[in-house]
Amino acid sequence: MIYSLKEITKSYQSRQGVVRALDELTFDVRPTERVALLGPSGAGKTTLFRLLNATLRPTSGTLRFDCQEVSAMSSRELRQMRRRIGTIYQQHQLVPSLSALDNTLCGKLGSWSLFETARSAALPSKDNAAQAMAALESVGLADKHRARADELSGGQQQRLTIARVLMQDPDVILADEPFASLDPALTETIASLLLGLAQNGKRTLVATLHDVDLALRFFPRIIALRNARVLFDKLTSEVCREDLKSLYAGDSDLEPLVDTAIETPSREPKHKQHRAQ
Amino acid sequence: MNPSINNIARNRTAQEWPQASRVKLSRIGAAIAVAVGLIICWRAAEIRPTAFFEPGTAAALWAFIRGLFPPDLSLEFVRVVGAAIIRTAALAIAGTTLAIAIGLPLGVMSTPTLWQRGVLLAGEPPGVMRVAMAWLSRVCRALLGLLRAVPDLMWGLFFVVAVGLGPVAGALALGVSYGGMLGRVYADVFEDVDPRALEALHATGATRLQVFLRAIWPQAKPSIVAYTLYLLECCARSAAVLGFIGAGGIGYEINLSMRLFEYGQVLTLIMALVGLVAATDVFSRYLRRRLHANAPAGSLAHEHFENERGLRSRADGRTRATIVIFVATIAASFYVTGFFSETRTGLLSRIVHFIGESFPPELNATLLRQLAWPLVQTIGISVMGTLIGIAIGAALSLPATSTLIFTGDDEAGSRSLITRGARAFVYYAARLTLNLLRSIPELVWVLMCILAVGLGPFAGTLAIGLHSGGVLGKLYAETLEEVPARPVEALRASGARPLQILLWGIWPQARPTLISYTVLRWEMNLRVSTILGLVGGGGLGQAIYNNVQLGFYSRTTTIVAIVYVLVITMDWMGDRLRSRRTAI
Numbered sequence: 001m002i003y004s005l006k007e008i009t010k011s012y013q014s015r016q017g018v019v020r021a022l023d024e025l026t027f028d029v030r031p032t033e034r035v036a037l038l039g040p041s042g043a044g045k046t047t048l049f050r051l052l053n054a055t056l057r058p059t060s061g062t063l064r065f066d067c068q069e070v071s072a073m074s075s076r077e078l079r080q081m082r083r084r085i086g087t088i089y090q091q092h093q094l095v096p097s098l099s100a101l102d103n104t105l106c107g108k109l110g111s112w113s114l115f116e117t118a119r120s121a122a123l124p125s126k127d128n129a130a131q132a133m134a135a136l137e138s139v140g141l142a143d144k145h146r147a148r149a150d151e152l153s154g155g156q157q158q159r160l161t162i163a164r165v166l167m168q169d170p171d172v173i174l175a176d177e178p179f180a181s182l183d184p185a186l187t188e189t190i191a192s193l194l195l196g197l198a199q200n201g202k203r204t205l206v207a208t209l210h211d212v213d214l215a216l217r218f219f220p221r222i223i224a225l226r227n228a229r230v231l232f233d234k235l236t237s238e239v240c241r242e243d244l245k246s247l248y249a250g251d252s253d254l255e256p257l258v259d260t261a262i263e264t265p266s267r268e269p270k271h272k273q274h275r276a277q
Numbered sequence: 278m279n280p281s282i283n284n285i286a287r288n289r290t291a292q293e294w295p296q297a298s299r300v301k302l303s304r305i306g307a308a309i310a311v312a313v314g315l316i317i318c319w320r321a322a323e324i325r326p327t328a329f330f331e332p333g334t335a336a337a338l339w340a341f342i343r344g345l346f347p348p349d350l351s352l353e354f355v356r357v358v359g360a361a362i363i364r365t366a367a368l369a370i371a372g373t374t375l376a377i378a379i380g381l382p383l384g385v386m387s388t389p390t391l392w393q394r395g396v397l398l399a400g401e402p403p404g405v406m407r408v409a410m411a412w413l414s415r416v417c418r419a420l421l422g423l424l425r426a427v428p429d430l431m432w433g434l435f436f437v438v439a440v441g442l443g444p445v446a447g448a449l450a451l452g453v454s455y456g457g458m459l460g461r462v463y464a465d466v467f468e469d470v471d472p473r474a475l476e477a478l479h480a481t482g483a484t485r486l487q488v489f490l491r492a493i494w495p496q497a498k499p500s501i502v503a504y505t506l507y508l509l510e511c512c513a514r515s516a517a518v519l520g521f522i523g524a525g526g527i528g529y530e531i532n533l534s535m536r537l538f539e540y541g542q543v544l545t546l547i548m549a550l551v552g553l554v555a556a557t558d559v560f561s562r563y564l565r566r567r568l569h570a571n572a573p574a575g576s577l578a579h580e581h582f583e584n585e586r587g588l589r590s591r592a593d594g595r596t597r598a599t600i601v602i603f604v605a606t607i608a609a610s611f612y613v614t615g616f617f618s619e620t621r622t623g624l625l626s627r628i629v630h631f632i633g634e635s636f637p638p639e640l641n642a643t644l645l646r647q648l649a650w651p652l653v654q655t656i657g658i659s660v661m662g663t664l665i666g667i668a669i670g671a672a673l674s675l676p677a678t679s680t681l682i683f684t685g686d687d688e689a690g691s692r693s694l695i696t697r698g699a700r701a702f703v704y705y706a707a708r709l710t711l712n713l714l715r716s717i718p719e720l721v722w723v724l725m726c727i728l729a730v731g732l733g734p735f736a737g738t739l740a741i742g743l744h745s746g747g748v749l750g751k752l753y754a755e756t757l758e759e760v761p762a763r764p765v766e767a768l769r770a771s772g773a774r775p776l777q778i779l780l781w782g783i784w785p786q787a788r789p790t791l792i793s794y795t796v797l798r799w800e801m802n803l804r805v806s807t808i809l810g811l812v813g814g815g816g817l818g819q820a821i822y823n824n825v826q827l828g829f830y831s832r833t834t835t836i837v838a839i840v841y842v843l844v845i846t847m848d849w850m851g852d853r854l855r856s857r858r859t860a861i
Contacts, residue, residue: 053770057688075684083772093767097785106781110772117777168771 001067002172002204003029003052008061010047021047023228024061029206031171034198036215036236037208039225040248045208046090048225049176052206053087054078083110086170088161090177096150100141100160103149104132107167135166139193155182162193173198175207179214191218212244314660321650321657322738323815328730341728344540354542357530358549365526365553367613368447368516373509374607375452376459379424383456384463387418391467391485391493396476418464424457426844427837429515430720430808431818433522434825434833439631444526444614447519451512462504463497470496506561513557517550518718521812527553528720532812535724551716567599631830638834645835648820652839655816658737658806663799665742669714670749676707677754680765681775681783711754714747719805723812734815741802741809752794760786796851803847807840 010022022044029035037045050056051063054070063070065081073081086107094103105124108131112120120128136142139159144152152160158178165173178194179187195218198205209215215222215236222239224231224247232243328334391397392414398407432454436446467489474492483491520528527550534542611617675681682704722740730736757779765782773781810818817836824832 055688055766055770079772079774081772082770085770085772087767087770089763089767091763093763095764095768095782095785096761097788098781102781102785106768106773107771109768109774109777109781112777114774114776117774117780164767164771170771 001028002031002033002065003206004062004064004067006062006064008051008058008063010044010051010056011059020228022051022058025225025230027223027230027233029204031204032198032202033221034195034205034219035207035221035223036219037206037223037225038210038212038215038247039208039231041210043225044228045225046176049087049174049208053085053174054081079110083168084171086165086168086173088158088165088173088175088178090180094149094157094160094164096148098149099145100136100147100149100152100163101129101132101145103160104135104163104167105129107135107164108132110168132163132167135163136160138166139163140189155186158182159190162190162197166197169201170203172204172206175205177208177210179209179211187214317653318657318660321654321734322661323734324661324738325730325735328735334729337728341540341725344538345544347541348544348548349539349541350545354545358527358545361520361525361527361530361546362549362553364444364613365516365520365528366513367610368444368451368519368526369509369513369557370607370610371448371614371616372451372455372512372516373505374610375448376455376508376512377505379452379456380421380459380463383417383421384460384467385489387414387421387460387464388467389414389464390472390475391489396472397479397485397488417460421457421460421464422845423841424453425461426457426804426841426848427454428804428808428840429454430519430522430811431821431837431840433519434811434821435631437522438825438830439628442523445616446523447516447525448611448614448616450519451515455508455512455515459505459508463501466497466500466504467493503565506565509561510554510557513554514716514718517553518720521720528718531721532724547717547721550718550721551713554716634828634830635834637831638838639829639831640835644832648817648836648839651810651815651817651820652843654734655806655818655843656803658734658741658809658816659799659803662738662741662806663745663795663802665738666745666749666798666802667795669742669746670753673707673711673746673750674753674757675779676703677711677750678757679704679754680758680760680762681779707750708754711747711750714743715751716747717744719744719809720812723809727813732813736813737806737809737815741805745798745802749795749798752798753791756787756790756794757783792854796854800844800847800851804844807843 005028006026008022008025009020011018011020013019025048037048039045047056051058054065054073057071066084068077068081070078070081095106098106105120105128108128109117116125119125124132133142133145136145139162141152141156141159141163144156149157149160162178173194175194179190182190191214194205194207197203205219207219209219216239220236221234222236223233224243226247231247232239234243385391389395393411429450433447433450436449437443440446440449470493474496475488478488478492517527517531520526520530521532523529527546531543531546531550534540534546682700719740722743723736726736726739726743730739760783764786765778768778768782806816806818807821808818810816810820811822813819817840821833821836824830824836
């Protein structure tokens, strides 16, 4: 098993009391599997993501990555684990003032020695630059390699994050809404790119999606989250209309409350959360 | 690595990659100019790293450090310290009050959106009045520049000559120099408010005064309050330093104790000074919070309704008490400073006489030639001092950045108590060192550096370096902490080490702010380096001090004019550096 979750719970302290973003999730992910996480906004997808790439610790429950327990890892082991996980974030999380090429190089940081790091601050090695350029080329951004990340359009930034993951060459790809800011034509391109990346490299792919059609088309397994719990966990061939109906059914009065707690966990300054509420 | 990517990579030729090593001729020229400049600065500041290793140095420093302990805490001396603290605090409050009295009217007058251009003036007919007011506004702005450019200690020297030795001269000096700074900041804040509100009010037929009170002031108030309180902190530090030229208070006592080799007293006084500055900091933070809580500002219209319902009575009583305490403190400060007690007969005629003596400035070639080297020395001290400050600040800011040192409670993985304890220790040690470096003013540092490396510009350079190291370290750490967290999180999630996160995620985002702070600090250090000579730190200050002592006031005017030109030139260069900061 690449991932093994057992009764994972994550709760946040908010002004309304304790909010459970994830409530006793239990499931496994096998290597090379492709899993889509579906669910209405606020169901806990983004929190689950941060747990899976080990930037957040669960309140309770055990999370194993490749048979190792994450909560017992030293910071060195954590780094080694993260190196094997490539994350594509919803808000891209690029370094705004670095060029597209530099942002792509960032994907490789985990596997560089300290010497390489120091050297590349001035001038990256030719091999690394060539790899980064090739990654940019395969997402169609080779001509933009000099542009600063914040000068790129939303779709271009999305492709740049994929190039960064390509550069990282991970065992697992986590993609949080990878098609959210793309037009239909680009969605096809990026989807085939991402799936090709997963299939050719024998990588595991876990993606959150809001588009049910894409999930049904491209992912053999679907895990549906609703109100912080697993609603169903099925092979795509077994998913029926009733499942989807119950997933997106109308009673959404809990959503706004949970929503803010999950979308902006404690990293954001307090006053910003305030305003969002 | 994906095999297809490797193939593409191999097929590419080297020259297609961005060449960071592409060399431009202008770059080489600039590099040579910078190198020559640095060598001149090094020479001018008379930097001698060997000075630390000379036989006498270690002994002198050891004697000094041993002398510091135990601090003199005898009842007699504590009484002296208490009086000095009260005097210094009174001087700071009186100085700040004067600075507001000078800065606010000049600031309003020099706000370009009120008198020179913008929506308020677009529809006005071009008349004599309008042109006259526009020019008056420009004159006020230039006057603010002059007040600001001449360092407070130099103003202090003038007022000592004009009104006699004592705290009154110090308060006037603080008022004038910080008035110039406040006025400029006020004008900038007034100018930067949202112009749409101005336009809307102007369109309803409001007068300029009404527009100011209803549209500009309410928007500007939080920044104005915050900056004025920040200025109070600066004034407290300056007030202590003004003692060096006879304004009394802590600086005077430090200078005296140093000269008497009573180092135990020096330590007590420095602790008192650090305490005073820290107390001002706490006090101004408290006031800032309170005054922000009093929003919404600008209108008394609600009061009718709220009075009827008796809602305000308690808050009202507290506000009234605050105002009474406020006014009483200011009055007491002026009293302690001696504004009311000393006889002021003949003061005006003395000032007029002094101004008459100071003009016209002496401009013969010999004097100018004599002043050339001190001028270069002043620049050299500021540059080398700032470089030392950058080195100290950069080294101490990394362990003082909480986001680098501590991992959040929510962070995955295990952490041992020992590493957490060690990290906390490093963090607090760095913060404490920075605070210590920062709260001791440059002039006090000079006295200590003179012990180590002897009289001269090197002592001044070290003093500037130590103090700005403390200031810059704190600013650097805060900047690094406030960098947007999302990109940093992405790097951490891909397995980057802390150093890599710093170089690739934090540094690129923080760079413009870091450069901006550093350039600003250098501009301040230039002002400081013009006065270090007063206590033997070299540069133009020495020349001014000598000429004032000898009564050559017209020569002094020349030197002040040189300082003024120097400071505005460097400010201009600093502005240019900062506007190019993203390109650097």
